[in-house]
Amino acid sequence: MLVDKIEEIAGILMKYHHFIITSHTNLDGDALGSELALYFMLQQLHKDVIIINQDPIPYIYTFLPGISEIVCYEDLEENYFLNINPDTVLITLDSSNLERIGTISQNIDTVKLIVNIDHHPSNTNFGHLNYIDASSSSVGEIVLQLGQALECKLTEQIATALYTAIITDTGSFRFANTGVKTFYSTFLLVKAGAKPHLIANHIYANQKxxxxxxxxxxxxxxxxxxxxxxxxxxxxxxxxxxxxxxxxxxxxxxxxxxxxxxxxxxxxxxxxxxxxxxxxxxxxxxxxxxxxxxxxxxxxxxxxxxxxxxxxxxxxxxxxxxxxxxxxxxxxxxx
The missing domain is CATH 3.10.310.30 (Diaminopimelate Epimerase; Chain A, domain 1)
Structure with a gap:
């Protein structure tokens, strides 16, 4: 089902308690930044939440707060998905189709709901609930709006993660997806403690x-x-x-x-x-x-x-x- 308002997604997140967050293979800044920001938001709401990804974390993103909390699929205990709470909600971020999340997609029969949040026009609406905003520069922009709907505090940790998401998916604000909403979002993030020069150094001046x-x-x-x-x-x-x-x-x-x-x-x-x-x-x-x-x-x-x-x-x-x-x-x- 397509969802038009971010408040409807917020309502689902308030209703349930157990969450798995994931994103696409070949992780990038938008995937990781959005995952971590949403992770911190759900923690604020005292939810049970875990991030599970198919692929390991690229070294340029290891500076992100909370990065050590992310679990690689291959490190999960055997039959992990068979033993999850039956009311667990899977949140997929920045994935235009279910196959893009990798092997995890083959082990989701035991989740209660799939909530699909994305900004790709080509998204296949594979979730039980689908919030697709192709006008957003990044999923990071969407997660910021979701946090506002959840009335979460915009901490420095969340701001750093979301600024990383936005700066990488806009090519440092060079791509055509950069708009007024993008700059207003980053204004809020910098105001909340994100440090653009440090984030840029980690991502763009850290090559091996x-x-x-x-x-x-x-x-x-x-x-x-x-x-x-x-x-x-x-x-x-x-x-x-x-x-x-x-x-x-x-x-x-x-x-x-x-x-x-x-x-x-x-x-x-x-x-x-x-x-x-x-x-x-x-x-x-x-x-x-x-x-x-x-x-x-x-x-x-x-x-x-x-x-x-x-x-x-x-x-x-x-x-x-x-x-x-x-x-x-x-x-x-x-x-």
């Missing part, structure tokens, strides 16, 4: 040497098509292993190759440890990468989206770039 070497290798493979105004590059498992890097250290490559003058769309292909290919799309013009990525079963936002495909990475690159060139040329001809 292995990540820089991996970026160098990715730029060596960079290709540009000036006709379709498209750039793309690839990171294979061999490149990651050769640089002793982690998958999380590829974050930002799609944005970096979009920054080239006159380029309007970028595609970054990363080979995963499972042998699949994760593709990140970015755009800074009218080209809607959310719509394009849906062709391949993905989704996201108009200027930032992604998908994951199975098969040989070289074949995937060829197929996707061919489709991208065709789509961008059609758009450019229509101007």
């Amino acid at each position: 040497l292995s990540g820089l070497k991996l970026l160098s290798d990715a730029l060596q493979k960079l290709q540009v098509d000036p006709v379709s105004k498209l750039s793309w590059t690839v990171v294979t498992r061999d490149m990651i292993e050769r640089n002793s890097a982690k998958d999380e250290e590829t974050e930002g490559i799609a944005d970096k190759i979009l920054s080239i003058k006159d380029i309007q769309v970028s595609a970054f292909f990363r080979e995963t440890s499972e042998g699949k290919t994760k593709i990140s799309f970015r755009s800074k013009g009218e080209f809607n990468v959310d719509h394009f990525s849906r062709i391949f079963g993905g989704g996201g936002h108009p200027n930032a989206a992604g998908c994951q495909l199975e098969g040989n990475i070289n074949d995937i690159v060829s197929k996707v770039i061919t489709a991208l060139k065709r789509a961008t040329l059609i758009l450019n001809k229509g101007k």
Whole structure:
């Protein structure tokens, strides 16, 4: 069921006592910041709450208050979900479909309700209750509104978590999803104790040497098509292993190759440890990468989206770039 008012979600959270919070695989700042903020809010209300994620926490987010409270799925006791309280509510944040939360999605038959809170236009409304606000820059913005509806105190811990959520999902306020509501939200967060310079240093000035070497290798493979105004590059498992890097250290490559003058769309292909290919799309013009990525079963936002495909990475690159060139040329001809 679609829910129009955040107060309806607040009412559900007030009604129940036991909660599991989760988000998508390949955790980012919006996922973690929103989870932790909601965790602290529910604690204020004396609820029983736990955060469980499929993937480990990227090191750049280990500064977040409460980060040690997050439980990795593989560390759960056997049959954990069989032994939860029958009135437990699962809250999913920033996940456009149920599969995005990973293996957890296969173990949720014992929860009472699924509350789906998201800002992706491509959300499949998989929850029993779905609050989807595509006008919000981030789930962090939505969780701030939810906290206000719950009449929770906006502490420095919550403010730090939510500022992290917003700054990362807006690309430091550079993306088109940044609006008046975004700046008003961050005004409230800074007023409550969030420290923008410290948060930015943790996220953007904390890169490991292995990540820089991996970026160098990715730029060596960079290709540009000036006709379709498209750039793309690839990171294979061999490149990651050769640089002793982690998958999380590829974050930002799609944005970096979009920054080239006159380029309007970028595609970054990363080979995963499972042998699949994760593709990140970015755009800074009218080209809607959310719509394009849906062709391949993905989704996201108009200027930032992604998908994951199975098969040989070289074949995937060829197929996707061919489709991208065709789509961008059609758009450019229509101007």
